[in-house]
Amino acid sequence: MTTGLSGTGTSLLELPVPDRKNDLGAARIVSVGTATTENSYSQRELLDIFNITDPKVRSVFLNSSIERRFLTIPPRDADGNCIPEAQGELLAKHERLSLDMGARAVRTCLENAGLDLADIDYLCCTTTTGFLVPGLSARLIREMGILPRTSRVDVVGMGCNAGLNALNATASWAVANPGKVAVMLCVEACSAAYVIDGTMRTAVVNSLFGDGAAAIVLIADSPDTAYAPADVPAGSGGPRILGFASQVITEALDAMRFDWDDAHGKFSFYLDPQVPYVVGANAEQVVDRLLDGAGLRRSDISQWLVHSGGKKVIDAIRVNLGLTRHDVRHTIAVMRDYGNLSSGSFLFSYERLLQEGVTSAGDYGVLMTMGPGSTIETALVQW
Structure with missing residues (x-):
């Protein structure tokens, strides 16, 4: 479920044919790592778990082109019915799932790049499914043992587009700090952002989202390493x-x-x-x-x-x-x-x-x- 690659930098106005002489000034994706929560469910299983019988709602689920999703189902009562979760419980779920998935995704992308936690110079965390103060980045630094000197930023509440907003900021930091290691993490505990009822509005949302986290390492070449492949982290060839x-x-x-x-x-x-x-x-x-x-x-x-x-x-x-x-x-x-x-x-x-x-x-x-x-x-x- 993981792959790591790296590459070299270039400029926006570069000609289609790559030119090593113009390789300075762009961040490159060195590696990627992903993680999910523990359990996945088919759409039919979810319909049964939540006792959804309305034909229109069932049709939304079954015609979504989704076969399975990773979710963390609410606890159930003695009759097997899912117990509604209050907002405070959902926020706690968001923190728990995000820290777990996020840490695993970060460790995997570092491993694929041949890097350690101590190599991280910048950490950008992106999420929409919950709100934490201090943010997820600070909590991951504490829980994972990332060096406290690590620069960080949290991108919160931007939604499904936020991964590229965060990538823009992370790539800019990497270019401004050539040779240093920037990690961007997108982590969404969508199980912590559900409302369960019988309306069509929530049916559309509830038929779509799943839990998952993905992290990448970015590095911008510096003048003393751009022409020395031996000094570049393992797995060269990324974009x-x-x-x-x-x-x-x-x-x-x-x-x-x-x-x-x-x-x-x-x-x-x-x-x-x-x-x-x-x-x-x-x-x-x-x-x-x-x-x-x-x-x-x-x-x-x-x-x-x-x-x-x-x-x-x-x-x-x-x-x-x-x-x-x-x-x-x-x-x-x-x-x-x-x-x-x-x-x-x-x-x-x-x-x-x-x-x-x-x-x-x-x-x-x-x-x-x-x-x-x-x-x-x-x-x-x-x-």
Whole structure:
């Protein structure tokens, strides 16, 4: 479930043919590691566990293109019914699951890079499924034994698009601190963000999300190591991050939101039925802006790693960008096996791409996430 690769840096305006003389000034992804919670369930198993009998709700679950998801089910009473969890209990669950999954993902990505906890210079933690003060980064530093001097930042509440927001910040830190080790962690305990009732609104949300964490190591080359492969961490060949492009769809600001639900006394996620079409209609302009900055066209992109936001979202992105099902094969596979993992979904797809072993030096890739705002985030990478 883990793969580690690394590469060298370049600039956004680089020509399609890689040039070692221009390798300075970009962060590269050295390795990736993922983790989930303990138990996975099929959609039919979840319908039975939560005693969902409404035909319309069952149809939402069974036609989601999801086969299994990792979740942590609430405790049950003597009759086998799930006991409702108060907001305080959900926050405690978020902390417990996030620390466990997050620590395992971080350890794995470090191991794949041939690094230790003591090598971490910067830690960026991203989550939407709970709120902690001090943040998850500080708690991981204490629980894992990461050096207290480690610089850190927490990206909280941005939603499914947040992995690329955090990657932008982490890559910028790496470039400003060449040769130092930056770790970015996306951890989402979606089991801690559920509302259980019989409404269609919650049925759509409850049919989608699963627990998962993904971490990557980023390093930017420094002048004294850029031309010395022996000094580069093991597993050379990973992609350089060339640039980012973002689009906030302001007219759809409330189409995806996580806010307080007075009826249930807890936070609840809302998805507007029009989200797939709104996101799809805006995908072209942000992707083309990303590629225009590097003098590229969509046909120049060998690998597309799109957030597994849901069947309709994936289809809308694919149709509007003119992509094939093969182009989004890893997005579809992650959706099938894990559901929507929120901010870390695209890194699970990235891991599968590396395991596939089909990338070649010079290949370009586009990373794409979508979430509340409504927002589309993109990044351009090159192997």
